Amino acid sequence: MVIRMGTDTGGLTVWLSGELDHHAARTLREQVDSAVERSAAKRLRLDFSGVTFMDSSGIGLIMGRYRLMLSRGGTLTVVGTSERLRRVMKLAGLEKLPIWDDTKEVTHP
Amino acid sequence: MKRPCNEMKLTFPSRSANEAFARSAVASFLSQLDPAVDELADLRTAVSEAVTNCIVHAYRDTIGSITIQMRLYDDGRTVIKIRDRGCGIPDVPQAMEPLYTTGGDDRSGLGFSVMESFTDRLRVSSRPGKGTTVTMEKYIAVRTSREKAV
Numbered sequence: 001m002v003i004r005m006g007t008d009t010g011g012l013t014v015w016l017s018g019e020l021d022h023h024a025a026r027t028l029r030e031q032v033d034s035a036v037e038r039s040a041a042k043r044l045r046l047d048f049s050g051v052t053f054m055d056s057s058g059i060g061l062i063m064g065r066y067r068l069m070l071s072r073g074g075t076l077t078v079v080g081t082s083e084r085l086r087r088v089m090k091l092a093g094l095e096k097l098p099i100w101d102d103t104k105e106v107t108h109p
Numbered sequence: 110m111k112r113p114c115n116e117m118k119l120t121f122p123s124r125s126a127n128e129a130f131a132r133s134a135v136a137s138f139l140s141q142l143d144p145a146v147d148e149l150a151d152l153r154t155a156v157s158e159a160v161t162n163c164i165v166h167a168y169r170d171t172i173g174s175i176t177i178q179m180r181l182y183d184d185g186r187t188v189i190k191i192r193d194r195g196c197g198i199p200d201v202p203q204a205m206e207p208l209y210t211t212g213g214d215d216r217s218g219l220g221f222s223v224m225e226s227f228t229d230r231l232r233v234s235s236r237p238g239k240g241t242t243v244t245m246e247k248y249i250a251v252r253t254s255r256e257k258a259v
Binding site: 021023025053060061088091092 | 161164219
């Protein structure tokens with residue numbers, strides 16, 4: 001899994017690409033959390049458009065970052081999820097969380 | 110009982126880097142059935158969950174061996190057994206409940222739900238202190254090209 005990050009006013013965007021499993025999620029979580037800490041971002045945006053595989057570790061990652069941003073008085077937005085990824089996310093009821101941005105335009109770094 | 114038309118067995122240590130290896134190996138073996146993209150993705154996801162459970166739960170503070178046995182039948186039935194010799198599950202029905210986890214922060218507790226949802230049959234047998242075997246079955250739709258090949 002390769003990740004790239006970029007910041008703009010008040011926001012941090014993380015572009016994920018590759019396979020998101022338990023092995024990848026461990027490092028990813030540390031990198032994202034420390035970047036949120038460093039940048040003091042109030043908005044975290046996770047872009048999944050480059051993710052080719054995801055199991056329930058991805059659900060844990062999203063729920064954990066949702067709680068993190070909530071505790072910091074900020075927001076999480078998830079974009080670029082394929083139909084396949086959404087199928088996994090639906091099992092967790094993630095579609096009920098206020099994290100979705102369905103804008104078709106996906107920005108790249 | 111029908112005999113499988115092909116089978117394989119794979120044993121590897123419970124290192125998290127092997128989650129991707131296990132998915133790839135199963136997908137590669139399954140490719141001879143010419144599965145649809147979704148069928149392949151379903152099994153890759155289910156296998157990933159089962160192997161992750163062995164790593165996170167069965168061998169929580171240690172490294173042990175994980176064995177995958179995969180059998181293909183000529184009617185498209187695919188049976189995958191994933192076995193560990195780890196700590197075992199004291200209460201299987203409870204462990205299979207959605208959102209139940211002992212994995213701590215950032216584990217969703219949905220591993221068994223994903224396996225159940227992405228396969229046609231799931232069985233879990235476990236003995237505390239002895240290990241756990243997860244058996245998953247999925248029917249891969251028989252296609253004309255494969256019928257000829259068999």
